[in-house]
Each structure stands twice: as C-alpha cells, then as structure tokens.
Amino acid sequence: MPARSAKPVQPIWCPGCGDFGVLAAVKRAAANLKIPTHELVLVGGIGCSGSIHNFLEINGIHALHGRLLAQAVGVKLANPALTVVAAGGDGDGYAIGMGHFVHAFKKNASILYLVMNNETYGLTKGQASPTSQIGFEGNVEPPFHAILTALSVPAPNFIARTFSGDPKAMTAILEEALRFNREGRGFAFVEDLSPCVTYNDTYKLWREKVVDVQTLPGYDPTDRRKMFGLCLDQIDQGRLPVGVLHRPADTEREGLEVKLLGERPGPARSAIDVGSNRAQYEKLLAALA
Amino acid sequence: MSTSAPRSAPLASETPAERRTAPIELADVSVMIGGQGGDGTLTVSDLLGRYFRQRGLYVYTSRNVLSRIRGGHADASVRASREPTSAVKAQVDVLVAFDQQAIDLGRPELAPHGFILYDSTSFRSELPNSAGFPFATLVGGPLGQPIFKNTAAYGALSVIFGFDAALTRGVIEDRFRRRGAEALDKNLKALEIGRKAAQEAAGVADRFSVVEGDAHDLILTTGNQAVALGFTVGGGRFFAGYPITPATEVMEYLQRYLPPLGGVVRQAEDELAAINMVLGASYAGARAMTSTSGPGLSLMTEGIGHAGAAEIPVLVADCQRVGPSTGEPTRHEQSDLAHLAHLGHGEFPRFIVAPADPVDCFDLTIEALNLAERWRLPVILLLDQALCQNTTTCARFELAHAKVDRGARLSEAQAAALEEYRVYAVHEDGVTPWAPPGTPGLWSEVTGNEHDEWGHVSVDPVNRRKMMRHRMEKMVRAREELPAGRLFGPAGAKIGVVGFGSTSGPILEAQRLLAARGIASRYYQARTVFPVPAHELDPFLASVDAAYVVEHNYTGQFANLVRAALPWHHAKLRSILKYDGASFRAPEIVAGIQEAR
Numbered sequence: 091m092p093a094r095s096a097k098p099v100q101p102i103w104c105p106g107c108g109d110f111g112v113l114a115a116v117k118r119a120a121a122n123l124k125i126p127t128h129e130l131v132l133v134g135g136i137g138c139s140g141s142i143h144n145f146l147e148i149n150g151i152h153a154l155h156g157r158l159l160a161q162a163v164g165v166k167l168a169n170p171a172l173t174v175v176a177a178g179g180d181g182d183g184y185a186i187g188m189g190h191f192v193h194a195f196k197k198n199a200s201i202l203y204l205v206m207n208n209e210t211y212g213l214t215k216g217q218a219s220p221t222s223q224i225g226f227e228g229n230v231e232p233p234f235h236a237i238l239t240a241l242s243v244p245a246p247n248f249i250a251r252t253f254s255g256d257p258k259a260m261t262a263i264l265e266e267a268l269r270f271n272r273e274g275r276g277f278a279f280v281e282d283l284s285p286c287v288t289y290n291d292t293y294k295l296w297r298e299k300v301v302d303v304q305t306l307p308g309y310d311p312t313d314r315r316k317m318f319g320l321c322l323d324q325i326d327q328g329r330l331p332v333g334v335l336h337r338p339a340d341t342e343r344e345g346l347e348v349k350l351l352g353e354r355p356g357p358a359r360s361a362i363d364v365g366s367n368r369a370q371y372e373k374l375l376a377a378l379a
Numbered sequence: 380m381s382t383s384a385p386r387s388a389p390l391a392s393e394t395p396a397e398r399r400t401a402p403i404e405l406a407d408v409s410v411m412i413g414g415q416g417g418d419g420t421l422t423v424s425d426l427l428g429r430y431f432r433q434r435g436l437y438v439y440t441s442r443n444v445l446s447r448i449r450g451g452h453a454d455a456s457v458r459a460s461r462e463p464t465s466a467v468k469a470q471v472d473v474l475v476a477f478d479q480q481a482i483d484l485g486r487p488e489l490a491p492h493g494f495i496l497y498d499s500t501s502f503r504s505e506l507p508n509s510a511g512f513p514f515a516t517l518v519g520g521p522l523g524q525p526i527f528k529n530t531a532a533y534g535a536l537s538v539i540f541g542f543d544a545a546l547t548r549g550v551i552e553d554r555f556r557r558r559g560a561e562a563l564d565k566n567l568k569a570l571e572i573g574r575k576a577a578q579e580a581a582g583v584a585d586r587f588s589v590v591e592g593d594a595h596d597l598i599l600t601t602g603n604q605a606v607a608l609g610f611t612v613g614g615g616r617f618f619a620g621y622p623i624t625p626a627t628e629v630m631e632y633l634q635r636y637l638p639p640l641g642g643v644v645r646q647a648e649d650e651l652a653a654i655n656m657v658l659g660a661s662y663a664g665a666r667a668m669t670s671t672s673g674p675g676l677s678l679m680t681e682g683i684g685h686a687g688a689a690e691i692p693v694l695v696a697d698c699q700r701v702g703p704s705t706g707e708p709t710r711h712e713q714s715d716l717a718h719l720a721h722l723g724h725g726e727f728p729r730f731i732v733a734p735a736d737p738v739d740c741f742d743l744t745i746e747a748l749n750l751a752e753r754w755r756l757p758v759i760l761l762l763d764q765a766l767c768q769n770t771t772t773c774a775r776f777e778l779a780h781a782k783v784d785r786g787a788r789l790s791e792a793q794a795a796a797l798e799e800y801r802v803y804a805v806h807e808d809g810v811t812p813w814a815p816p817g818t819p820g821l822w823s824e825v826t827g828n829e830h831d832e833w834g835h836v837s838v839d840p841v842n843r844r845k846m847m848r849h850r851m852e853k854m855v856r857a858r859e860e861l862p863a864g865r866l867f868g869p870a871g872a873k874i875g876v877v878g879f880g881s882t883s884g885p886i887l888e889a890q891r892l893l894a895a896r897g898i899a900s901r902y903y904q905a906r907t908v909f910p911v912p913a914h915e916l917d918p919f920l921a922s923v924d925a926a927y928v929v930e931h932n933y934t935g936q937f938a939n940l941v942r943a944a945l946p947w948h949h950a951k952l953r954s955i956l957k958y959d960g961a962s963f964r965a966p967e968i969v970a971g972i973q974e975a976r
Binding site: 093094095096097099126127128129131133143144147148149150151152153154156157160161162163164165166167168169171172189190193350351354355356357358359360362363364367368370371372374375378379 | 619825
C-alpha cells in the first residue's frame with residue numbers, strides 16, 4: 091500500500107492554454123511506457139509552463155528561474171535509475187537559462203528537456219521573449235531559433251519539435267524521447283509550440299505555418315547538416331518545421347551518466363557509511379605523508 | 380662599479396672580520412625563496428621542508444604568487460620549528476633570491492642576523508651578510524640546462540645550515556626518483572655543484588644550525604586537501620564546481636578521490652550551474668557539495684537561498700580571498716563572513732562553521748555534512764586562502780571519529796510503512812523525516828515557493844508563519860549540536876582574544892610571545908561563527924577585561940556579529956584587523972594588544 095503522497099493540484103493555466111496539451115501528452119507517454127510514479131522526476135522551471143510538475147502525480151521539484159537543466163542533470167547523475175524531465179518556457183530556457191541550454195547538448199546527460207515556447211513571457215503579462223517576432227511588444231531583435239542551435243552542437247542528442255495543436259504526434263515524440271533517455275543514449279530536447287491564448291494567441295497562425303519535416307524532400311534525421319539546411323529554409327519561408335529533427339544513427343549508450351558511472355548505482359544509491367568503505371579510506375589517508 | 384659580465388667566482392661580500400666562528404642556533408627557522416615564476420622557488424621550499432621534517436621539526440610553508448601562469452615575482456616560504464606552528468614567521472633567517480626584485484621584496488622581512496643567498500648569474504649585490512653564486516651558469520655547463528639552479532641553491536643552503544650530507548642527498552633521491560634516472564642524476568649533480576661552491580667560499584658554511592625536534596609520524600597537508608578528504612570520508616559522493624583560486628584544489632583532489640568510490644565530480648559551465656547541479660544531486664539523495672571563492676559565492680547566493688527555502692541540504696566551502704570583485708585572487712582575507720551571515724534575499728537558516736587547521740578541516744567537513752542532512756539546510760564551510768593553500772605539519776586524520784549521520788532519512792521499509800508522506804512535515808523537534816525520489820510507494824513536491832507540508836504552493840498567512848518558524852528555528856534548535864569553540868590559555872586571564880580560521884596559528888604564537896613577557900591571555904577559537912555561539916561567548920567575554928577580535932578584513936565583521944548578539948559586552952570588544960593580503964604575523968597581534976592597553 092503506497093504511502094499517501096502529494097496529490098496533483100488544479101492547473102493555474104488559462105482555459106485553452108497550449109500547455110494543457112503538453113500535460114496530457116506527458117501523462118500519456120509516461121503511462122504508455124509504464125514508468126512507475128516514484129521513478130519519475132519532473133524539474134520545473136519558472137513561468138506558467140514550469141508549474142506543470144504541480145499538476146502531475148510525480149516527484150516534482152521546482153527549480154530556480156533558468157536553472158532547471160543544471161538541477162535535472164544533478165538529479166540524473168546522482169541516481170541514473172530515475173527518469174528525469176526538465177520542463178519550462180522559452181524565457182526560462184533561452185534567456186536567463188541560455189548558458190545551461192547550450193551546455194546541456196554538450197553534456198548529453200540522459201534527460202528530457204521540454205520547452206513550451208509561446209514567444210512571450212506570459213506569467214509577467216506579455217513581455218517580449220527571446221523567441222518573439224519582430225514588432226511584438228516593440229521587439230526589434232530577431233527571434234532566436236532553438237532548434238538551429240540544437241542542431242549546431244555535434245553531440246548524439248535526440249532533437250524534436252512538436253505543436254500543442256497536434257497532441258497525438260506530441261505523445262509519440264515524447265515517448266520516443268523518454269525511451270531514448272531510459273536507454274541511456276543521451277540528452278533529448280523537445281520544443282513544443284504552445285500558444286499563450288491571453289498574450290500571444292497564435293493557434294490559427296501556427297496551424298497554418300507548421301510543416302512536418304518528414305514530408306520534406308531529403309528528410310534524414312541522422313544527417314545533422316542536411317536537417318539544419320532544411321529547417322533554415324523553412325524558417326526563411328516563414329514556416330515552422332515540426333517532427334523529429336535529429337536521431338543518432340547508432341544506438342550507443344552515450345549518456346553522460348553511463349560514461350561516468352557505467353552500471354554503478356550512482357552517488358545517491360551508494361553505501362556511504364564509513365564501515366562499507368573503510369579499506370579504501372584507509373588507503374587514501376595512508377597515502378598522506 | 381662594473382656590473383657588466385656575470386661573475387663565475389663566488390661572491391662573499393663580507394670581510395673575514397665579520398665571520399662568526401660559531402653557527403647561530405635556531406629552534407625556529409624561516410627561509411624565503413624569491414624569483415620569477417618558473418624559477419623553481421617552490422621546489423627549493425619543498426626540498427627544505429622535506430629535510431626539516433626528517434629532523435623532526437614542524438613545517439609550515441606558504442607561497443606568494445601572482446594570478447598568472449608564468450613569470451612575475453613569486454616567492455615561497457618555509458618555516459621549521461620545534462613547536463607546532465601554523466603561521467608565517469615574522470622574520471626571515473635566510474633569503475634566497477634568483478633576481479634583484481626578490482632581494483628588494485624580501486629584505487624588509489630579513490632578521491638582523493639574516494643571510495642572503497642569491498644567484499649572481501645576472502646581477503650582483505654588495506649587501507652585507509650575503510653570498511652570490513652563479514647557479515644558472517654553474518649548472519648550465521655540465522648539465523646542459525640552467526633549470527637545475529634551484530637544486531644547486533638547495534645544495535648551497537645545506538652548507539649554510541650545516542645539514543647532514545647523507546640526509547640532504549636522500550631528500551633529493553626521495554623527491555626525484557619517480558621522475559626517472561636521468562632527472563635524479565642531474566639533480567644529484569646540481570646538488571653537489573651547489574654544495575661545492577658554498578663550501579669553497581669564505582664565510583658561508585655553517586652560518587646557522589637548526590635544532591632537532593620530535594615531530595614524527597605526522598603529515599604535511601593543506602586545508603583544501605583536508606576538506607576533500609573529509610568530504611570523501613563523510614560520505615560525499617557528488618561535487619560540482621567551477622575553477623577559481625584558491626578553491627580549485629578541492630575539486631582537483633575530489634576528481635581523484637570520488638570516481639573510484641562510485642562518486643561524480645563535474646566541472647560546470649559556471650557557478651550557477653555548479654550550485655544547482657549540487658542541489659539536484661542532493662535532492663536525489665546524494666551527499667553533495669561545491670567549493671568556491673568570493674566571485675563564485677556571489678553567483679551561488681540565489682542557489683544557497685533556494686536550498687534554505689526548499690529545505691535541500693547542501694555544503695558550500697568558501698575559500699575566502701581578497702575581495703570584492705576580482706580583488707586579489709591569490710591573496711588572503713576573511714571578508715566574506717558578513718555576506719555569508721546575511722546571505723541571500725529573504726530570510727532562511729544557515730550554519731557557518733570555520734575550521735582552523737587541516738585536522739579541523741577534515742573533522743568539520745564531516746560534521747557539516749551531517750548537520751546539513753539532519754537539518755535540511757545549507758551549511759557553509761568558511762575557509763581562507765592561508766588555510767586552503769599553505770601546508771602545515773599536522774596529525775594524521777582519524778577514521779575513528781568519522782561518522783555518517785543521515786539524520787531522519789527513512790529506510791525503504793520505514794517508507795513502506797508510512798500512512799502518508801509529507802515532505803515538509805513540521806515536527807516538534809524541527810527535524811523532518813525524508814526519503815529521496817525513487818523510494819517505492821512515495822513521491823513529493825519540492826519547491827522554493829512558500830508551500831504547505833505537502834509541498835503545495837501556498838500564500839496562506841497561517842501556513843506562512845508556521846513554515847517560517849519551522850525553518851528559522853532550526854538555528855535555535857540545532858545550537859547544542861553545532862561545533863563547539865575551543866579555549867587556549869589559562870582560565871582567569873584578563874586579556875581575551877577571539878578569532879577563527881587560519882588566524883588561530885598566529886594567535887596561538889602571539890599567546891606564547893605574550894606569555895614570555897609575563898602577560899597571560901585566553902583565546903576563544905570560534906568553530907561555529909553563525910549563528911553566533913552566544914552561549915559560549917557570553918561567559919568567555921564575562922571572564923575577561925577586554926577581548927581582541929583578530930580578523931582579516933576592514934570592518935571587523937566577526938566583531939560586529941558578536942556585538943549584535945551580545946550587545947552588553949560591547950565595551951570589551953576591540954578589533955585587530957589586517958586587510959593587506961598577507962596573513963597575520965604573531966608580533967603584529969602582540970603589538971595590537973599592547974598598543975590598545
């Protein structure tokens with residue numbers, strides 16, 4: 091009989107928010123993969139989307155603004171048996187958290203980073219974000235395209251983009267991303283286009299602009315160079331490429347936690363009492379002269 | 380005077396009349412070796428330290444380097460004493476100089492009886508009590524490279540001090556054997572070149588003799604190494620940090636110690652990532668820490684506050700250096716204390732513990748890990764540059780006292796038996812049982828938002844008061860468990876001294892100097908500096924007429940904390956402050972006390 095633990099609370103999101111689609115897809119993907127509740131950790135960022143951990147029956151930890159990836163990597167390296175999802179918004183990930191975002195691809199820890207991109211700061215009432223279009227709330231800076239940055243780091247990551255208007259496709263992609271993580275293959279980045287119905291309602295516009303990359307001539311998710319070109323062409327034409335953008339050709343277990351720990355249980359599950367380690371400690375101390 | 384060509388003949392610039400017949404006997408000797416970075420000053424210091432230790436003396440070494448890889452003035456000092464010592468000696472007995480700047484910088488510290496040994500390859504000095512030998516030229520011919528000049532200088536020093544020849548050679552063998560036969564052979568030759576030159580010069584041999592001591596079976600180590608070992612033995616298995624002087628060695632040692640034990644060490648992209656990786660690992664159930672210095676600490680401040688609010692245990696070692704901003708990265712100060720005591724926005728509990736020497740570093744790191752996990756909060760290990768990087772002869776670290784106490788961590792069986800799991804349950808004793816994610820049958824919500832016992836976000840005023848009291852009262856409830864301070868000197872002495880960290884070394888020496896003048900003093904060494912150990916300081920301050928708070932900062936940060944905690948002792952507190960980047964010399968503390976009296 092499981093102990094009664096924290097129960098999910100009602101989402102704080104506005105009716106119709108794109109994040110509801112993400113919540114549903116995460117639930118379905120976790121259920122389809124039969125991930126036990128106690129083994130699933132969701133690290134939430136700061137912003138509307140980052141509160142998602144409160145609405146799931148799950149281990150939730152709310153990180154500082156922009157630092158969810160660092161915390162998520164720490165969780166995974168401490169206990170590689172956990173399935174770790176970091177989830178936040180475009181401001182959290184691409185503005186204040188940008189340094190960690192780029193390094194996450196390089197580190198390649200087997201965690202899923204799910205960014206709900208609505209091209210605005212919703213929770214603080216509609217300011218321009220790093221992905222805002224020119225002209226939005228007086229924005230004069232060109233929008234940042236996270237998928238291009240993702241594709242530019244030569245590391246064996248899983249990279250995909252989804253649209254909250256297509257929850258079925260999103261569920262399939264999240265399932266693949268979580269399987270990729272659980273096999274220890276490395277970092278999975280999924281950007282979901284998740285409209286903010288209050289400050290930047292783009293549902294109609296985005297439905298017209300999304301293009302499934304699988305339908306593009308020459309689609310090959312193992313070819314990073316070609317995919318970068320395909321995506322850049324689509325972006326230049328004002329379209330929003332969605333689908334699996336990169337998937338390593340091989341199935342090697344290249345996750346950071348595998349490289350560092352192999353099959354060892356990890357820092358959180360190691361016996362740390364003095365008795366269990368006495369021989370090694372005595373050797374370390376005896377080496378002092 | 381011509382200074383054109385380097386001279387190959389020994390220069391002993393003193394008249395035979397000045398030649399002392401008997402060597403000056405020293406029970407406490409200091410040698411300073413100065414030159415350009417890359418001259419090998421640290422090697423000379425290391426060789427001397429090895430020799431003195433074999434003679435049963437306590438050794439303390441320090442260095443003064445610039446924040447650059449090569450070049451620039453660098454000096455190293457080695458002190459050897461029959462008494463235990465953790466301080467730089469106020470006066471230098473022998474100054475070894477590889478360039479003119481080393482003489483200019485070292486001479487003000489030279490004792491009246493002091494002697495200067497210098498490399499006359501590129502300059503000469505007409506100072507009294509000095510001898511120059513062109514070490515670089517002397518070794519450069521037969522050995523092909525001038526770099527062996529430092530070993531030749533060690534050879535000349537062995538003659539100046541009348542070292543035992545076989546032991547002098549044994550030190551070279553111990554140090555260079557692992558570098559291969561050729562390196563060993565060349566260093567042995569350089570040693571003989573240096574010895575021969577000094578023996579043949581007039582008035583150089585046997586200037587000093589150093590007494591033997593009885594310090595044996597001790598180790599020579601730094602605070603940084605002791606912290607890394609304490610963390611390892613205390614069950615620490617996750618470390619993330621970012622390179623920063625003078626904290627980096629903690630990470631470097633742990634890169635060696637932890638992986639074979641199944642631990643993880645990561646060099647993060649910045650200090651923001653380092654502290655947050657540590658928070659993630661700790662939340663997941665690992666014992667985790669980071670180490671940093673001033674600028675990194677500023678970046679970690681938000682994360683440390685998060686640990687306080689979300690009740691995530693974390694250990695942060697702050698190796699203080701000269702601040703603010705980039706300050707003087709390689710130099711000594713104790714000026715982060717006020718920041719640490721008040722660190723972060725909002726209010727949250729924290730413990731700050733301050734070890735004084737490597738043994739204390741080892742023990743208190745283990746204690747700090749236990750405290751952090753039991754009370755679910757950030758603990759700061761307050762260190763300083765001299766403690767972190769200077770080497771001290773000290774007792775072997777004891778496994779016997781090491782104990783890993785995981786606080787109220789629930790076993791899987793205990794967790795399975797729970798009817799409900801509230802991650803922020805408020806208990807009367809302030810200690811909350813916990814289980815890491817992955818424990819079958821339970822899960823939790825952990826957040827830095829104000830929350831109820833379940834971890835649900837809450838702005839309810841009744842809940843806010845309850846949770847604030849729960850967190851803040853940890854600082855009161857834990858008081859008796861926090862590391863106790865130590866008292867030195869006779870009870871009843873009317874002169875009190877208060878200090879923490881590496882200032883303990885010079886304070887203890889100052890007490891001996893005062894005692895030699897018939898002045899009794901009593902020293903309270905704070906090992907918990909925040910919350911201020913008022914229960915210890917109150918009776919201590921009541922017992923003395925005046926208390927001199929010795930610290931390395933401009934404003935008297937610890938004195939101010941003590942004053943705030945014990946305002947009725949205000950009139951007794953006097954500050955002895957130093958903020959020039961160098962650690963206290965004992966006579967400075969003696970002078971501070973005598974001037975104020």
